[in-house]
Amino acid sequence: MRLYLDCCCLQRPYDDQTQPRIRVETEAVLAILAAVQSGDVTLLSSEALDYELSRIPDAARRNEAMALLSLAAERLVITDDMELLSDLLEQEGITAMDAVHLAMASCAGADFFVTCDDKLLRKSRAGTHLQCPVAPLLGIIAEILK
Numbered sequence: 001m002r003l004y005l006d007c008c009c010l011q012r013p014y015d016d017q018t019q020p021r022i023r024v025e026t027e028a029v030l031a032i033l034a035a036v037q038s039g040d041v042t043l044l045s046s047e048a049l050d051y052e053l054s055r056i057p058d059a060a061r062r063n064e065a066m067a068l069l070s071l072a073a074e075r076l077v078i079t080d081d082m083e084l085l086s087d088l089l090e091q092e093g094i095t096a097m098d099a100v101h102l103a104m105a106s107c108a109g110a111d112f113f114v115t116c117d118d119k120l121l122r123k124s125r126a127g128t129h130l131q132c133p134v135a136p137l138l139g140i141i142a143e144i145l146k
Contacts, residue, residue, distance in 0.1 A: 002104035045072030
């Protein structure tokens with residue numbers, strides 16, 4: 001299974017763990033990373049994720065998130081097809097950076113684009129151009145355990 005985790009998933013372990021949802025989603029991220037390390041899941045990286053993570057102002061948080069991304073077995077580079085799809089997704093109301101991430105995952109044939117961003121999840125479900133399902137972070141755990 002090939003997964004593209006969006007930026008909010010990669011940062012979830014460094015969010016305020018006193019909130020129950022964040023704590024549970026952090027456990028989900030850790031379970032996905034364990035599956036990556038055991039070879040059951042292939043984590044996808046991208047130049048878009050590198051860029052977005054590099055803009056995190058807190059150096060410790062940025063370095064930790066980049067360390068998680070270093071577990072990725074594949075690194076995606078943007079193509080013309082990805083740019084075209086990204087433009088279409090923006091026209092559907094998805095923000096520019098999210099559209100780039102979704103386009104990269106879709107064009108690369110990811111099995112799932114995984115997010116914990118509720119707004120992105122809702123907007124992406126309305127889209128008709130994606131070739132990979134967008135899954136909530138907690139929802140993907142059932143897929144991994146199959």
